Amino acid sequence: xxxxxxxxEGSGKSTVIREIARRIEERGRxxxxxxxxxxxxxxxxxxxxxLDKRNTDMDPRTEALLYAASRRQHVVQKIIPALKEGKVVIxxxxxxxxxxxxxxxxxxxxxxxxxxxxxxxxxxxxxLTLFFDLEPETGIERIEANPDRExxxxxxxxxxxxxxVREGFEKLLKENPHRMVRIDAxxxxxxxxxxxxxHVEKRLNWR
Ligand code: TYD
Numbered sequence: 001x002x003x004x005x006x007x008x009e010g011s012g013k014s015t016v017i018r019e020i021a022r023r024i025e026e027r028g029r030x031x032x033x034x035x036x037x038x039x040x041x042x043x044x045x046x047x048x049x050x051l052d053k054r055n056t057d058m059d060p061r062t063e064a065l066l067y068a069a070s071r072r073q074h075v076v077q078k079i080i081p082a083l084k085e086g087k088v089v090i091x092x093x094x095x096x097x098x099x100x101x102x103x104x105x106x107x108x109x110x111x112x113x114x115x116x117x118x119x120x121x122x123x124x125x126x127x128l129t130l131f132f133d134l135e136p137e138t139g140i141e142r143i144e145a146n147p148d149r150e151x152x153x154x155x156x157x158x159x160x161x162x163x164x165v166r167e168g169f170e171k172l173l174k175e176n177p178h179r180m181v182r183i184d185a186x187x188x189x190x191x192x193x194x195x196x197x198x199h200v201e202k203r204l205n206w207r
């Protein structure tokens with residue numbers, strides 16, 4: 001069981017993910033919690049290069065290739081081994097982020113970014129993807145209100161960029177109704193958790 005969480009910045013994903021992982025473990029299933037870009041030492045090193053605030057001159061294709069390289073290592077070294085052991089893998093972001101950010105927002109095209117990523121993922125698709133949907137304005141406000149959060153290069157993008165990210169996820173939602181659900185992330189955290197939990201329970205055949 002491979003579950004991914006997607007969405008724009010400041011959507012509260014990380015907090016919800018921790019609670020969902022806790023509930024699954026409470027039911028006796030082992031969970032591997034991971035994130036992209038990152039998840040393995042090599043992937044984390046690539047993450048540092050991508051998100052470094054000094055790298056403002058990074059070419060969009062370089063960026064897309066680095067995300068895919070980081071993903072490749074993550075898939076091979078962490079995700080697939082855990083799935084083979086019957087664990088539930090939960091990833092904070094995966095391929096859909098590349099399609100929305102690099103494909104749609106950066107303008108590389110969702111189809112080309114998808115094809116390039118096939119080389120990295122060999123077609124590994126999540127069983128369930130929770131798309132945390134939020135007005136970009138609200139997301140940015142939430143990030144700015146959180147003093148503990150380190151601001152990265154992508155947080156510094158303009159509002160129009162974040163609108164295109166959201167539009168990218170909307171397209172993905174339409175194309176992938178078999179695995180992708182929209183979660184209204186503007187609600188109170190408790191409500192969001194219950195909504196997500198309902199989808200996870202259903203997918204795990206627990207209700
Ligand atoms: P992170 O600090 O993990 O952001 P968040 O808490 O919002 O998940 O930074 C990851 C950033 O990288 C985020 O802005 C989304 C972006 N990203 C891409 O542009 N493409 C990708 O393929 C992935 C995985 C992330």
